[in-house]
Amino acid sequence: MAIPCAPFIASEKLSTASAPSLSPSPVILSQDELKKIAAYKAVEFVESGMVVGLGTGSTAKHAVDRIADLLQQGKLKDIIGIPTSKQTHQQASSLGIPLSDLDSHPTLDLAIDGADEVDPDLNLVKGRGGSLLREKMIEGAAKKFVVIVDESKWVPHVGASGAMPVEVVPFCSKFTQDSLGKIFEYAGCVAKLRTLSGEEGGEPFVTDNGNYIVNLFFKSDIGDLGAASDAIHRLPGVIEHGMFIGMATAVIVAGELGVTVKTKS
Numbered sequence: 172m173a174i175p176c177a178p179f180i181a182s183e184k185l186s187t188a189s190a191p192s193l194s195p196s197p198v199i200l201s202q203d204e205l206k207k208i209a210a211y212k213a214v215e216f217v218e219s220g221m222v223v224g225l226g227t228g229s230t231a232k233h234a235v236d237r238i239a240d241l242l243q244q245g246k247l248k249d250i251i252g253i254p255t256s257k258q259t260h261q262q263a264s265s266l267g268i269p270l271s272d273l274d275s276h277p278t279l280d281l282a283i284d285g286a287d288e289v290d291p292d293l294n295l296v297k298g299r300g301g302s303l304l305r306e307k308m309i310e311g312a313a314k315k316f317v318v319i320v321d322e323s324k325w326v327p328h329v330g331a332s333g334a335m336p337v338e339v340v341p342f343c344s345k346f347t348q349d350s351l352g353k354i355f356e357y358a359g360c361v362a363k364l365r366t367l368s369g370e371e372g373g374e375p376f377v378t379d380n381g382n383y384i385v386n387l388f389f390k391s392d393i394g395d396l397g398a399a400s401d402a403i404h405r406l407p408g409v410i411e412h413g414m415f416i417g418m419a420t421a422v423i424v425a426g427e428l429g430v431t432v433k434t435k436s
């Protein structure tokens with residue numbers, strides 16, 4: 172594994188400014204504080220001169236803020252950020268991070284992003300924020316992809332905690348939705364078009380690329396992820412799915428007991 176792990180201490184204690192020194196009662200950190208801790212740890216991997224993929228979502232937002240702070244303090248220089256969504260583009264440009272894209276920078280040194288699920292093999296579900304296509308393109312082009320999560324994202328298998336999103340073309344999306352459901356009938360799949368309101372029949376959510384999202388909900392483990400991925404890709408109406416199989420170089424997990432880094436063995 173190329174990623175250096177020395178800066179990480181497995182189960183390292185979290186430092187909390189507000190923790191009373193001799194108090195036996197534990198300090199309960201909010202989920203957002205845990206996300207921030209994981210994000211700040213990941214930014215320790217960013218070095219001056221790097222081209223860095225900037226993820227999307229509430230965890231990645233902390234990493235973008237941190238990179239901007241370090242640039243402002245002069246502790247980082249000459250960073251080029253590649254944003255994975257319009258939302259992140261907006262955040263990073265408002266903070267003064269120089270930005271580019273994959274056309275101009277086809278190889279990234281590092282990408283940092285959150286995830287919706289992480290399984291024991293470090294396979295991910297991403298895209299519940301709707302940005303899975305750009306995330307997969309950009310993070311797939313990175314030499315190292317560091318995933319930042321709080322401990323609630325650990326799952327025993329992909330799809331265990333909720334939706335696995337699939338980006339589809341708007342043309343006859345009902346047909347594609349039904350076809351996706353049929354592929355995973357064996358796992359009790361329910362396929363639902365993502366709507367702005369979250370209500371069935373509502374106005375569809377539209378991605379940054381002008382497409383729709385079909386959320387797949389599984390009642391049981393879908394099994395072989397490679398086979399599942401191939402089956403989804405064979406459907407012509409599909410653009411991309413939210414399973415990030417074997418893509419993570421490292422996963423930084425912040426929990427009540429500390430920060431751990433998981434790498435593929």
Ligand SMILES: O=C(CO)[C@H](O)[C@H](O)COP(=O)(O)O
Pocket residue numbers: 226227228229230231284285286287296297298299300301302303306
């Ligand atoms: O894949 C994503 C967006 O498309 C996000 O990384 C994922 O949804 C995690 O979000 P958060 O950090 O807000 O929990």
